[in-house]
Amino acid sequence: MFRKTLVSAVLVTLISIPVVFFLNPLINNPVFYIGIVFLACLAAAALAQLGTQPAKKRTSSSRGRAGKHGSNPGSAGNRGNRSNSNAARELGNVKWFNASKGFGFITRDSGDDVFVHFRSIRGEGHRVLRDGQRVEFSVSQGDKGLQADDVAAVQD
Secondary structure, eight states: OHHHHHHHHHHHHHHHHHHHHHHOTTOOOHHHHHHHHHHHHHHHHHHHHHHHSOSSOOOTTOOSGGGOOOSSBTSOOOOOOOTTTTSOEEEEEEEEEETTTTEEEEEETTSOEEEEEGGGBSSBSSOOOOTTOEEEEEEEEETTEEEEEEEEEOOO
């Protein structure tokens, strides 16, 4: 995003130098030209930055990938309604989870193992699961097989 802003600012600067020079041939002060070009460059950077801003900021109640977070950093906390909350929820235990790699497996109560990625865990910050932890989740078909979605710790 920064590169797009920088390129836009440089292009406007390069285009504005001859325009400013030819529109004001009576002014022989180079500081004036530099100031005008600098202002044009700032305007271009501001406009380019506006183009890279998201349409609206997401909050913790928004849905989607940015809205999968709850209020407990580093844990699988509680969360309100989600887009896939209508899917059948299952229970299982964390078979293993590699926190540094951000993935692991959950053993379903039926005995099958399901892949889990840290993005599918409810919570904010560094989302991890503990080996043996009891969890609730929904299952979907991923690129390489079944995967757990909307994973939440079951409170004992």
